[in-house]
Amino acid sequence: MSSGPTTALLRTEARLFVREPGAWFWILVFPTALLCVLGLVPSFREPSPDLGGARVLDLYVPVCVLFAVLVAGVQTMPTVLATYRERGIVRRLRTTPLSPASLLLAQAVVHAALVVVSVVLVLTVGWLGYGSPLPAQPLGYLLALLLAVAAMTGVGALVTAFSRTTKIAAAVGSVVLFPMMFTSGVWLPVAAMPEGLQRVVLLSPLGAAARALTDATAGDVPALVDLAVMAGWALVLGAAAVRWFRWE
Amino acid sequence: MTTPEPLVEVIDLRKSYGAVRAVDGVSMTVDRGEIHGVLGPNGAGKTTTVESIAGLRTPDSGTVRVAGTDPAADRARTTRLVGVQLQEARLQPKIRVGEALTLWSALYPDPVPWRELAARLRLDGLLDRRFDDLSGGQRQRLSIALALVGRPELVVLDELTTGLDPQARRETWSLVRETRDRGTTVLLVTHSMEEAQQLCDRVTVIAGGRDCATGTPAELVGGADAATVTSFVPSGPLSLDEVAALPGVATVRAEGDRVVVGGSEDLALELVGWLEGRGVVPRRLRVAEGSLDDAYLTLVSDPAATTEEATR
Numbered sequence: 001m002s003s004g005p006t007t008a009l010l011r012t013e014a015r016l017f018v019r020e021p022g023a024w025f026w027i028l029v030f031p032t033a034l035l036c037v038l039g040l041v042p043s044f045r046e047p048s049p050d051l052g053g054a055r056v057l058d059l060y061v062p063v064c065v066l067f068a069v070l071v072a073g074v075q076t077m078p079t080v081l082a083t084y085r086e087r088g089i090v091r092r093l094r095t096t097p098l099s100p101a102s103l104l105l106a107q108a109v110v111h112a113a114l115v116v117v118s119v120v121l122v123l124t125v126g127w128l129g130y131g132s133p134l135p136a137q138p139l140g141y142l143l144a145l146l147l148a149v150a151a152m153t154g155v156g157a158l159v160t161a162f163s164r165t166t167k168i169a170a171a172v173g174s175v176v177l178f179p180m181m182f183t184s185g186v187w188l189p190v191a192a193m194p195e196g197l198q199r200v201v202l203l204s205p206l207g208a209a210a211r212a213l214t215d216a217t218a219g220d221v222p223a224l225v226d227l228a229v230m231a232g233w234a235l236v237l238g239a240a241a242v243r244w245f246r247w248e
Numbered sequence: 249m250t251t252p253e254p255l256v257e258v259i260d261l262r263k264s265y266g267a268v269r270a271v272d273g274v275s276m277t278v279d280r281g282e283i284h285g286v287l288g289p290n291g292a293g294k295t296t297t298v299e300s301i302a303g304l305r306t307p308d309s310g311t312v313r314v315a316g317t318d319p320a321a322d323r324a325r326t327t328r329l330v331g332v333q334l335q336e337a338r339l340q341p342k343i344r345v346g347e348a349l350t351l352w353s354a355l356y357p358d359p360v361p362w363r364e365l366a367a368r369l370r371l372d373g374l375l376d377r378r379f380d381d382l383s384g385g386q387r388q389r390l391s392i393a394l395a396l397v398g399r400p401e402l403v404v405l406d407e408l409t410t411g412l413d414p415q416a417r418r419e420t421w422s423l424v425r426e427t428r429d430r431g432t433t434v435l436l437v438t439h440s441m442e443e444a445q446q447l448c449d450r451v452t453v454i455a456g457g458r459d460c461a462t463g464t465p466a467e468l469v470g471g472a473d474a475a476t477v478t479s480f481v482p483s484g485p486l487s488l489d490e491v492a493a494l495p496g497v498a499t500v501r502a503e504g505d506r507v508v509v510g511g512s513e514d515l516a517l518e519l520v521g522w523l524e525g526r527g528v529v530p531r532r533l534r535v536a537e538g539s540l541d542d543a544y545l546t547l548v549s550d551p552a553a554t555t556e557e558a559t560r
Contacts, residue, residue: 005355
């Protein structure tokens with residue numbers, strides 16, 4: 001198939017997404033706003049002896065980044081896809097030369113693009129506003145980020161697969177959202193967790209992502225085990241979504 | 249004169265969903281350039297039949313061909329041959345009419361210029377309107393436009409006017425006629441008798457998962473032995489079973505105190521004579537031309553008994 005129809009769909013979906021401020025606020029604005037609010041706490045800006053001299057604020061930079069990834073994959077995208085399925089848009093598109101997978105692709109691209117913008121925004125504000133270091137290992141950082149996006153897209157697709165209606169998808173998304181926020185370190189950064197808890201959290205996709213992003217920021221190549229955990233989740237969830245996802 | 253090959257050919261189509269037999273042996277043909285109605289009660293298998301023609305369903309058995317193409321096997325060609333307006337399918341809530349038309353034209357290799365199409369379907373004043381702000385009739389006009397934009401040979405319209413007010417219905421009908429007059433074959437799914445009678449060149453009646461008759465609306469009315477409908481209020485007791493046994497009577501039913509008899513052309517005279525012999529006076533006697541409604545009711549009430557086709 002030529003790229004024409006897919007590009008046209010992508011353009012339309014991007015335009016429609018702009019009209020949903022309720023969706024892109026949480027991906028684009030909230031993570032940076034969260035970082036700014038945390039930066040207002042003076043003790044967070046001081047090196048902490050408990051954390052081996054690191055600042056709490058610096059630990060929260062990857063958390064804010066992962067928040068954007070999480071909301072996009074688990075909350076926003078499943079809701080959009082469930083709406084499209086419920087309204088018969090997917091069925092309608094199946095009667096055109098466009099493949100229904102293009103719709104999933106277009107949504108993934110739109111969300112991924114917004115996540116990338118949000119990440120750049122968080123890093124820039126953290127760097128300029130609070131002197132948080134930029135990733136010293138950019139390639140490793142990007143790789144970890146992509147794997148986190150892939151794993152969250154898998155979670156989102158699975159949420160959509162098991163939710164008959166848009167309302168159920170939104171509700172299931174919220175239920176999944178909170179434990180995942182915890183593992184990403186929103187309440188307690190992964191690096192600051194007690195060792196036993198940390199070991200378990202590092203087996204979750206966002207726990208592994210948080211450590212990989214922190215490592216890449218410090219200039220280290222992310223640990224292979226963290227990358228493998230994320231890739232493993234992405235593969236398993238992706239396969240499950242392919243198995244159970246229905247277009248109608 | 250040889251008849252040209254039909255555009256759509258369905259032979260002995262069968263499709264089950266789990267234990268439910270949705271379609272259980274439907275055969276039908278759609279000729280080029282006609283508005284062909286698929287008529288039947290809800291759950292009769294109409295939608296499954298047209299979805300198989302549109303390539304959305306893979307039949308369990310039987311043959312479906314659209315211009316020689318098997319829709320289940322060649323999706324790419326089918327999507328260019330067949331434009332579809334689906335029952336209750338909506339678009340993205342905030343998409344504008346102009347955006348939907350632009351997107352849909354980008355999906356096809358040789359689209360109709362969409363502004364021309366929009367003007368034809370009287371959408372040109374609505375291009376900036378969002379889908380969720382459109383009225384039912386406007387949505388259906390957009391839906392027809394999207395079904396036509398790829399220059400299909402066949403356009404499938406499923407329950408097109410359900411839920412529209414009478415004026416919007418009539419407007420939509422004239423657009424469907426115009427579509428046919430421009431050379432696109434129309435396959436129209438409906439459960440409205442009036443719509444079928446007003447709009448269709450030929451009708452296939454589907455009931456219980458089978459096709460039970462095909463013909464022009466007039467042929468169906470004549471062929472169902474209910475060419476006339478005679479009704480009256482009997483002055484005394486009357487056995488409906490005895491009336492039903494009279495020659496030429498197809499249907500008998502009571503509507504309040506009125507007896508309604510459907511049957512052959514000259515039934516009314518015979519009936520009056522017969523009643524006179526029994527001392528019953530047919531009060532408030534009315535004789536009307538049989539409608540597709542009556543023909544349809546006879547057809548779908550006993551699909552097994554009426555498998556002969558009214559055409560050819």
